Amino acid sequence: MQTGKIVSSKTIGEKVKFRRQDIGMSQERLAEILGVSYQQVQRYENGKNKLNVENIQLIAEALSVPVSFFFSSEIPQVAAEPATSFASSEEKTLLKHFRDISAKSDKQLVVHVARLAARR
Secondary structure (H helix, E strand, O other), X not given: OOOOOXXXXXXXXXXXXXXXXHOOOOHHHHHHHHOOOHXXXXXXXXXXXXXXXXXXXXXXXXXXXXXXXXXXXXOOOOOOOOOOOOOOHHHHHHHHHHHHOOOHHHHHHHHHHHHHHHOO
């Protein structure tokens, strides 16, 4: 049986933090999705607390990445554009239209409406 290198909690946490920041998600929002405090998310990201299988799956879904993202040996590279390779078609469409908005106040309004809709 082949055994690969064990991925540490710290490494998984770093990838969670990288991806969360890459898509512009706050620790608070990820905490809401997981049903934990933002301090718990900080502990996950710093590798101080281990993630269980269920939470790794929830985080992968929330961050729109496959679970394998956290276990690959590749170091994620910061993309010039926000990562959309795992985004749904609706997310890509929303991002396309959002980028077409020129007025900063209009962009802020769209973000506000999205936040309100997400709380439902």
